[in-house]
Amino acid sequence: MHPHIWYPYTQAKTAPEPLKVKAARGVWLELENGHRIIDCISSWWVNLHGHAHPKIAEAIYRQAQQLEQVIFAGFTHDPAEQLAEQLVKKLPNSLTRIFFSDNGSTAVEIALKMAYQYWQNQDQKRTTFIAFAGAYHGDTFGSMAVGERSIFSQVFADLLFDVEFVPFPATYLDDHQVFEKEDYSISIIKNKLSQSCDRYAGIIIEPLIQGAGGMRMCRPEFIQQLHQLAQQFDTLLIADEVMTGFGRTGDWFACVKSHIEPDIICLSKGLTGGFLPLAVTGCAEKVYSAFYSDDPMKTLYHGHSYTANPLGCAAALASLELMTEYEPSFRNMEITHQQHFDRLREHPKLEKLRVLGTIAAMDIVTSDQPGYLNQVALEVRKKAIDRGLLLRPLGNVLYLMPPYCITDEELALVYQGIEAIL
Numbered sequence: 001m002h003p004h005i006w007y008p009y010t011q012a013k014t015a016p017e018p019l020k021v022k023a024a025r026g027v028w029l030e031l032e033n034g035h036r037i038i039d040c041i042s043s044w045w046v047n048l049h050g051h052a053h054p055k056i057a058e059a060i061y062r063q064a065q066q067l068e069q070v071i072f073a074g075f076t077h078d079p080a081e082q083l084a085e086q087l088v089k090k091l092p093n094s095l096t097r098i099f100f101s102d103n104g105s106t107a108v109e110i111a112l113k114m115a116y117q118y119w120q121n122q123d124q125k126r127t128t129f130i131a132f133a134g135a136y137h138g139d140t141f142g143s144m145a146v147g148e149r150s151i152f153s154q155v156f157a158d159l160l161f162d163v164e165f166v167p168f169p170a171t172y173l174d175d176h177q178v179f180e181k182e183d184y185s186i187s188i189i190k191n192k193l194s195q196s197c198d199r200y201a202g203i204i205i206e207p208l209i210q211g212a213g214g215m216r217m218c219r220p221e222f223i224q225q226l227h228q229l230a231q232q233f234d235t236l237l238i239a240d241e242v243m244t245g246f247g248r249t250g251d252w253f254a255c256v257k258s259h260i261e262p263d264i265i266c267l268s269k270g271l272t273g274g275f276l277p278l279a280v281t282g283c284a285e286k287v288y289s290a291f292y293s294d295d296p297m298k299t300l301y302h303g304h305s306y307t308a309n310p311l312g313c314a315a316a317l318a319s320l321e322l323m324t325e326y327e328p329s330f331r332n333m334e335i336t337h338q339q340h341f342d343r344l345r346e347h348p349k350l351e352k353l354r355v356l357g358t359i360a361a362m363d364i365v366t367s368d369q370p371g372y373l374n375q376v377a378l379e380v381r382k383k384a385i386d387r388g389l390l391l392r393p394l395g396n397v398l399y400l401m402p403p404y405c406i407t408d409e410e411l412a413l414v415y416q417g418i419e420a421i422l
């Protein structure tokens with residue numbers, strides 16, 4: 001380990017030495033020792049178009065020569081305005097206002113503050129959020145509070161505000177219980193809302209797929225039912241699309257794929273195509289209107305030093321252009337995953353195979369407790385590197401989330417590697 005760096009999610013005493021990356025291009029990472037590996041998970045789920053895409057690099061370079069950074073209160077700039085306009089065009093129709101920040105946790109933090117203050121500004125005190133068992137929304141205090149108490153957050157449990165968790169109807173191929181799971185979850189949520197809907201500031205969900213909680217997928221029909229309940233009982237629906245946004249689920253956004261219009265959306269990760277940290281919290285006009293007032297106390301007093309950084313906005317604009325140009329690549333990847341699944345389906349070491357757009361996931365059968373600390377994760381990680389693959393299972397959950405530029409041949413190599421590792 002480097003003598004001066006404290007690495008994230010890493011127990012320095014026992015963790016293997018981190019691998020030094022010298023360069024990256026497309027789906028390939030090149031290590032210091034010359035070993036080349038395919039980035040099967042788009043690093044931390046960010047590199048939509050692969051690494052070092054020249055169009056995004058060029059856009060950042062051009063912007064850096066023009067305006068690299070400026071305070072975003074009392075000042076504005078073209079890249080932020082253009083990005084807000086482009087995003088609103090692609091987002092569900094309900095979402096018309098864009099608030100900038102710089103990482104996924106913060107986008108969630110802002111969503112929670114928006115929802116909470118939305119009711120306060122209308123003289124209603126609603127202090128409770130509904131969230132889903134198994135959820136992960138980030139590592140800051142608010143985002144931890146609405147996430148499952150896990151090894152990431154357990155130690156801080158006393159400091160986290162109370163949230164009511166409801167079951168998430170996770171499903172997979174050949175799941176015969178999915179309807180019962182959905183009915184059960186919906187009935188619990190309905191029960192809560194119908195008993196005292198004026199307690200709830202909002203419901204937060206990772207639509208269609210819970211990421212860090214184990215790539216747990218649910219059906220669009222469930223998301224639709226949830227949306228209907230939020231509308232019927234007049235609470236806000238917050239879609240945390242930090243991971244699912246920008247094509248990951250095979251459509252531009254999971255909400256678009258599910259045909260719902262949430263009140264608030266959180267976006268980050270793929271926003272800049274993996275080049276720079278940037279995030280947005282988008283909201284509906286009705287949310288924005290509740291803050292629009294002569295009363296200074298109705299202002300959303302939130303901001304960050306690098307809010308709407310022009311370089312990040314320029315990268316995001318270039319990334320959106322690439323997404324439009326290569327739309328079939330994220331729309332069609334599901335079919336390719338499915339073709340490989342046809343072979344893996346009967347594998348004795350795998351269960352609960354599932355695929356959604358560009359994301360494929362499966363549970364490795366193991367005698368250890370499932371969960372993040374399952375030892376199989378470390379074994380697979382190591383064997384994958386030897387075979388030229390970057391895989392980072394979440395405990396016994398093995399998943400792929402490749403950049404959209406991966407070729408069919410490269411994806412075939414990835415699946416061959418997985419079979420060999422298993």
Ligand SMILES: Cc1ncc(COP(=O)(O)O)c(C=O)c1O
Pocket residue numbers: 103104105106108136137138139206211212240241242243244268269
């Ligand atoms: C759904 C979701 N929300 C929020 C976050 C937090 O994002 P960040 O790591 O950028 O803070 C993540 C990160 O994995 C995520 O998957």
